[in-house]
Amino acid sequence: LIVVDEEHDLSYKQQEGLRYSARDLGVFRARQMGIPIVLGSATPSLESLHNVARGRYGLLRLAERAGEAVAPSVELLDLRGRNLREGLCEPLIDALERTIEAGEQSILFVNRRGFANVLLCRRCAAPLECPRCDARLVYHRFDHKLRCHHCALERPMLDTCPQCQGPLLALGQGTQRVVEYLHERFPTARIERFDRDSVGRVGALDALLTRMRGAEIDVLVGTQMVAKGHDFPSVTLSAVVDADAGLFSTDFRALERMGQLLVQVAGRAGRARRPGRVIIQTHHPQHEMLQLLLREGYDSLARTVLAEREMLGLPPFSHQAMVRASAPRAADAEQLLGSLAATARRALAVIEPSTSASGGRGQLRAETGAAPLSVLGPVPAPLARRADRYHFQLLLEATERRVLHGVLDELVRSLEARSLPRGVRWSLDIDPQETG
Structure with a gap:
């Protein structure tokens, strides 16, 4: 088994x-x-x-549910027109206070680690950016460092803007910033962080989970790690600080993952005999997918999203592969994928199973009306420059997996037969889960 x-x-x-x-x-x-x-x-x-x-x-x-647990109550909190304290509205803060006073535990989901998403100069408005990536540096207050979450570059915190020496303004909320505010608001409460930074040391994860299960923590603030299948019997309040990112993403999987995340976070509350409560903060409480999820549950959301995917010909009703290339020079990566795109377009075909004695990989035969294969790109990756390398991607999509794999065989043969420019790297990702 x-x-x-x-x-x-x-x-x-x-x-x-x-x-x-x-x-x-x-x-x-x-x-x-x-x-x-x-x-x-x-x-x-x-x-x-x-x-x-x-x-x-x-x-x-x-x-x-296991044991005598019952499903928690779920409510959407409309953030429009409300005053927020580090991303938290007053009704959520009140719910945290009541839960702490009752001797019960709370979980807060925040979708970003660090203290501030962006450091902006008050004078010239320039953000602090990673010199190696097309990304902004994130301020980590506990060790007073600036970090890039893409290439792991680390620098001491700056006091002033490097361009004009103006004062810096921290914008956005990460786990560290929310924890700092909660310490100020509830000075006697035991508040801990659960993200990659806080549990990176050997033994730190087990120690944190042991303390949480032993009710030695009042409020646990974390990233997606808190939505895993943990069993914390004393948790009666689970909250999602911002549910909006998954509603308007360009990733076609975003709604599926939003639904999974909200249900998994909700599932941490009320796992024992105590009733649980789930609070979801959003600026779009009337969004049809949020309403469907709350009204009819994940199964209905999944059926609706599957129907949309079928109409659009997206996975699982088609099959995708992503070819990625990176190089110190953008032109080298783009040219490699451009050549592969041309090879793939010539191979729009139906795959005939090989009848050779060796079994073979399969033959490509051009045929009018064959099962289609779409070739999208090459285009720059969403984060085009990372660690001083330029990243491009080429997406292949077919309605039949054998067509896709036959074309990929041709691309791999083409790659193996050529000499690549110095520093060029490529990778093949079948059924990609991320487009970045």
Whole structure:
């Protein structure tokens, strides 16, 4: 038996080196060995739900929470016109206060680590930017450092603007800033941070989880780590500080992930006999997807998003591969992918299974009316310059996986046969989960 818990979790997809999905490898291994596999999740991925609809997977539902726990109450807090303190509105602050006074625990989800998202000069309005990336430096107040979250560059905090020596203004809320405010508001409360910075040391994660389970922490402020499948029996309040980012993202998977995140954060509250409460802050309380999620649950949201994906021909109703290239010179990376795009467009075809004795990779045969393959790009990556390298990407999308893989075979043969300019790197990502 193979069990993949929280099968929807993005961390199952390896994003560097050999890019593979541990979940999908588990399914492949189970099929090879002829053994059952269980993909467990309260918020299944749309790929898995699509496989259920096609009859490839069976669906087993757990209709009740473990033990005597009941589902928590959920409310949307409209942020329009409200005064915010480090991103928190007064009703949420009041709810935190009541929970602390009751001797119960709270979890706050903040989608950014650090103290401030942006440091801006009050005089010339220039932001502090990473010299190696097209990204802004994030201020980490606890160790008084500026860090780039993309290339790991680290510098001491500056007192003034490097361009005009004007004073600096910290904008935006990260986990550190929210924790600092809560310490000021509730000086006797035990407030801790749960993000990559706070649990990076050996043993720090286990120590934090032990303290949380032992009710030695009153408020836990964290990034997506807090939405994992932790069991904290004394947590009765879960809150999402800002739910809006997932509503208007250009990533077609954003609504799916928003729904998963909100349900997973909500699932941390009321896991024992005590009733739980979930608060979601938003500037768009009437958004149809938020309302659908609250009114009918994740299953209805998933069905709606799947229907939209089918209409648009997006995964899981099509199959994608991303070819990425990077180089010290932008032109080298772009030219490599441009050449591969031309190769792919010439290979718009139907794949015929090879009948050679060796088995082969498959033959490409051009045919009018063949299953289509779209070639999008090359285009600069969303963060085009990282660590002094320029990144470009080429997206291939086909309605049939064999067409996609046949074209990819041609691209790999082309890459293996050529001599690349110095410093050029490329990677192939099948079923990419991130477009950056």
